[in-house]
Amino acid sequence: MIAYIIRRLFGAVLTLLIVSMITFGIFYLVPRWAGGTAEDLASRYVGRTASPEAVAEAAKALGLTDNFFKQYWDWLHAIFAGRDFIFGGSTYHCPAPCLGYSFIGRNPVLPDILDRLPVTASLAFGAAIIWVILGVSTGVLSALKRGSIFDRAAMGFALGGVSLPIFWTGLVSLVIFSYGLGWTARGGSYTPIEQNPLDWAYDLLLPWITLALLFSAAYARLTRAGMLETMGEDYIRTARAKGLRERTVVTKHGLRAALTPIATIFGLDVGLLLGGAVLTESTFSLPGIGKYAIDAITASDMPKVMGFVIFSAGFVVIANLIVDVVYAVIDPRVRLA
Amino acid sequence: MPAPDAFLDVRDLRIHFPTDDGLVKSVDGLNFSLQRGKTLGIVGESGSGKSVTSLGILGLHNKRNARVSGQILLDGTDIVGADPEHVRKMRGRRMAMIFQDPLSAMHPYYTVGHQIVEAYRVHNNVSKSVAKKHAIDLLGRVGIPQPDRRVDDYPHQFSGGMRQRAMIAMALSCDPELLIADEPTTALDVTVQAQILDLMRDLQQEFNSALIIITHDLGVVAELADDVLVMYGGKCIEYGSAVTIFEEPEHPYTWGLLGSMPRLDRGVTNRLMPIKGTPPSLINVPSGCAFHPRCTYEPQTGGRGTTEVPELVESGRGHLVRCHLPVAERKRIWQEQVRPKLEAGS
Numbered sequence: 001m002i003a004y005i006i007r008r009l010f011g012a013v014l015t016l017l018i019v020s021m022i023t024f025g026i027f028y029l030v031p032r033w034a035g036g037t038a039e040d041l042a043s044r045y046v047g048r049t050a051s052p053e054a055v056a057e058a059a060k061a062l063g064l065t066d067n068f069f070k071q072y073w074d075w076l077h078a079i080f081a082g083r084d085f086i087f088g089g090s091t092y093h094c095p096a097p098c099l100g101y102s103f104i105g106r107n108p109v110l111p112d113i114l115d116r117l118p119v120t121a122s123l124a125f126g127a128a129i130i131w132v133i134l135g136v137s138t139g140v141l142s143a144l145k146r147g148s149i150f151d152r153a154a155m156g157f158a159l160g161g162v163s164l165p166i167f168w169t170g171l172v173s174l175v176i177f178s179y180g181l182g183w184t185a186r187g188g189s190y191t192p193i194e195q196n197p198l199d200w201a202y203d204l205l206l207p208w209i210t211l212a213l214l215f216s217a218a219y220a221r222l223t224r225a226g227m228l229e230t231m232g233e234d235y236i237r238t239a240r241a242k243g244l245r246e247r248t249v250v251t252k253h254g255l256r257a258a259l260t261p262i263a264t265i266f267g268l269d270v271g272l273l274l275g276g277a278v279l280t281e282s283t284f285s286l287p288g289i290g291k292y293a294i295d296a297i298t299a300s301d302m303p304k305v306m307g308f309v310i311f312s313a314g315f316v317v318i319a320n321l322i323v324d325v326v327y328a329v330i331d332p333r334v335r336l337a
Numbered sequence: 338m339p340a341p342d343a344f345l346d347v348r349d350l351r352i353h354f355p356t357d358d359g360l361v362k363s364v365d366g367l368n369f370s371l372q373r374g375k376t377l378g379i380v381g382e383s384g385s386g387k388s389v390t391s392l393g394i395l396g397l398h399n400k401r402n403a404r405v406s407g408q409i410l411l412d413g414t415d416i417v418g419a420d421p422e423h424v425r426k427m428r429g430r431r432m433a434m435i436f437q438d439p440l441s442a443m444h445p446y447y448t449v450g451h452q453i454v455e456a457y458r459v460h461n462n463v464s465k466s467v468a469k470k471h472a473i474d475l476l477g478r479v480g481i482p483q484p485d486r487r488v489d490d491y492p493h494q495f496s497g498g499m500r501q502r503a504m505i506a507m508a509l510s511c512d513p514e515l516l517i518a519d520e521p522t523t524a525l526d527v528t529v530q531a532q533i534l535d536l537m538r539d540l541q542q543e544f545n546s547a548l549i550i551i552t553h554d555l556g557v558v559a560e561l562a563d564d565v566l567v568m569y570g571g572k573c574i575e576y577g578s579a580v581t582i583f584e585e586p587e588h589p590y591t592w593g594l595l596g597s598m599p600r601l602d603r604g605v606t607n608r609l610m611p612i613k614g615t616p617p618s619l620i621n622v623p624s625g626c627a628f629h630p631r632c633t634y635e636p637q638t639g640g641r642g643t644t645e646v647p648e649l650v651e652s653g654r655g656h657l658v659r660c661h662l663p664v665a666e667r668k669r670i671w672q673e674q675v676r677p678k679l680e681a682g683s
Contacts, residue, residue, distance in 0.1 A: 233441065234436060234438065234441040234442040235441065235442055235443055235444040235445070237392075237397065237436070237442070238434075238436060238442045238443065238444070238507075239444070240397055240428070241395055241397060241428060241429065241433065241434045241436075242428065242429040242433075242455065242456040242459060242507070243425050243426060243427070243428035243429030243430060243456075243459055243460060244429075244455065244459050245425070245459075246425075248459075253444055256446055257444070257445075257446060330446065331445065331446055332445070332446060332448075332491045332493075333445055333491070333493050
C-alpha cells in the first residue's frame with residue numbers, strides 16, 4: 001500500500017512537471033514561434049500603456065531575451081527559491097514558492113490566489129456535499145425503483161439538469177430567489193466562515209444549490225447506472241442468499257461497489273472546482289479563484305494567468321492522487337496493480 | 338417417493354416470468370421431496386429451469402418480475418406463501434446455497450473472513466471476535482491451510498478451489514439443514530472438482546443436511562446423489578433413485594445425457610453421442626412433448642409427441658417418466674439399443 005502511494009506520488013510530481021512545461025511553452029515559446037519578439041511578449045506583462053523603453057527594459061528584466069530553457073529553468077527555480085526582478089530602478093521580490101509576479105498589480109501571484117482560495121473552497125466543498133447526497137441518493141432510489149414514476153421524473157429532471165448551463169440556471173435562480181422572493185443573497189458578497197458562519201452560508205446558498213443541481217444531475221445518472229449494474233452481480237445474489245437484510249444488501253454490497261467510479265469522478269470534479277469555478281463565480285460575482293482568472297485574462301496579465309493555470313493543475317493532480325489512494329482503499333484488487 | 342414427512346417437499350412448483358415477448362415458464366409444475374441426510378441431483382441443460390428452482394427454494398425471486406405458485410415446504414413451512422421477512426430469516430440459517438462461480442459470487446471488496454462473519458452474525462447474536470473464530474474454524478474444516486491467516490485475505494487472493502471451499506464454509510456457517518449447490522464444480526479444474534465433491538460428501542454426512550446438487554454433469558450426480566431429477570424445458574421428465582437413473586433410464590433425453598458424458602472406460606475410438614439440437618425456448622415451448630424436436634424415437638409415438646404433453650407417470654417403484662413411448666418399449670430400447678452403445682468399448 002505504501003509502495004503504491006509512493007509510486008502514485010512520483011507520478012503526480014512528474015505530471016505537474018509536464019503540465020508546467022506545456023503551460024510555460026504555451027505562454028513563452030509559442031508566441032515566439034508565431035513571430036513575436038521578446039518585446040512583444042514583454043508588452044503584455046507591463047500593461048498596454050507602457051512606453052517602448054519600459055517594454056524593452058521589462059523584456060530584459062524578465063529574462064525574455066534569454067533562451068527558452070534558461071527561462072523555464074529560472075521559472076522553475078523561482079518556485080523553490082523565489083526570484084528578484086530588478087525593474088525600473090526598483091527590486092521586486094517574489095518569495096518562494098513563486099508562481100510568477102504580476103507587473104500590473106506589482107505583487108506576487110500566489111498570495112493573491114491563496115487569498116481567494118477560501119471562497120472557491122467554500123463554494124466547491126459546500127456544493128460537493130449537497131450534490132453527492134442529492135445525486136447519489138436519487139440515483140440509488142431510481143435504480144431500486146426502476147421504471148417507476150419516481151425514476152422517470154428523476155431521470156427527466158437529471159437530463160434537464162445536465163443540459164442547462166450554469167450561467168443560465170444561475171441567473172434565473174438569482175432573478176427568482178434573490179431579486180424576486182428575497183430569500184437568498186444577491187451575489188457579489190462573501191463573508192468568511194470564521195467571521196460569521198450564518199452569513200457565510202447565506203451568501204453561498206444559491207451558488208451552492210445551482211452548482212450542486214448541475215452536478216447532482218450527472219451523479220444521479222451515474223449512480224443509477226452503476227447501481228443497476230452492481231445489483232445484477234452474482235455477489236448480490238450471494239448476499240441475499242445469506243439472509244442479509246435488503247438494506248444491507250443494497251448499501252453494503254451494492255452501493256459500495258457502485259460508488260467506486262463515482263468516487264473517481266467526484267475527486268476530479270472537486271479538484272477541478274478548487275482550481276476555480278469560473279462560470280459559477282462569475283455568475284454570482286464571488287471573489288474566488290475563477291473570478292481572479294477571468295480578471296487576469298481581461299487585463300492580459302500573463303503571470304497571473306500562468307500562475308492560475310499551474311495552481312489549478314496542481315489541484316487536479318492532487319485530486320487525482322487522492323482518488324488513486326481512495327480507490328485502493330475501496331477496492332482491494334487495485335492495491336496489487 | 339413423495340413422503341408426507343419429507344424435510345423438503347416441493348409441490349406443483351411453478352415459476353413464471355412475464356416478459357414483453359410472452360410468459361417464460363421457467364419451472365412448470367415441479368414435484369419432488371428430500372429427506373435430511375439425503376442428496377438430490379437436479380440435472381438438465383442450461384435453461385432447463387434448475388437454477389430458477391434453486392433460487393425459488395431460497396425464496397430469492399423478486400415478486401415484481403416472477404410469478405411463483407405451488408408449495409415449497411421446508412420442515413412444514415411453506416416458503417412460497419410465507420412472509421418475505423420470515424423467509425429472509427430462514428435463508429442462510431436453515432437453507433444455504435453454494436454458487437457456481439465463487440469469484441463472481443463473493444464480494445470483491447470484502448475479505449473472505451468478513452463475508453463468512455457477516456453470514457454468521459446476521460442470524461446469530463455474537464460478537465465479531467467470536468464470529469471470526471467461527472469463520473477460522475469453518476475455513477479449517479473445509480480444508481483451507483493456515484485458516485487464521487487466510488481469513489483476512491480477499492477472494493481474489495484465493496485460488497479457484499480455495500474460493501469454492503471458502504464459499505462452502507460461508508454456506509455452512511449457520512449449520513443449514515438444507516444445502517443447495519448450484520453447479521458447484523463447473524468453474525473448477527478437474528482435479529479440484531473431485532476434492533470439492535469429496536468435501537461436500539464428508540460435510541453432508543457430518544452435518545446430516547439435505548443436499549441438492551444442481552448440475553448438467555451426470556458425473557457429479559453419480560458421485561453424490563441418492564435421487565436424481567432430470568429437468569427439461571421447466572418440467573421434470575424423469576425422476577428416480579440414482580441407481581435407477583443410471584442403470585435403467587427410460588427417457589430418451591436421459592439417454593442422451595448419458596451418451597454425452599465422457600467416460601474413460603468407453604475407449605478412445607468411441608465418440609460421444611451428443612443430443613442433437615438445442616434446448617427449447619421457454620417462451621415458444623414446442624407443442625406436445627417439449628423434447629420431441631430432438632427425440633430420435635418421436636416417430637414411434639404415433640404423432641402424439643407433437644400434439645400431446647406427456648404426463649409424468651410411474652413406470653417402476655419410485656421411478657417417474659414423462660414419455661409417450663410405452664413402458665415396455667422404453668425398457669426394450671434401453672436394453673437392446675442404447676445401453677450396448679454406451680457400453681461399447683468397455
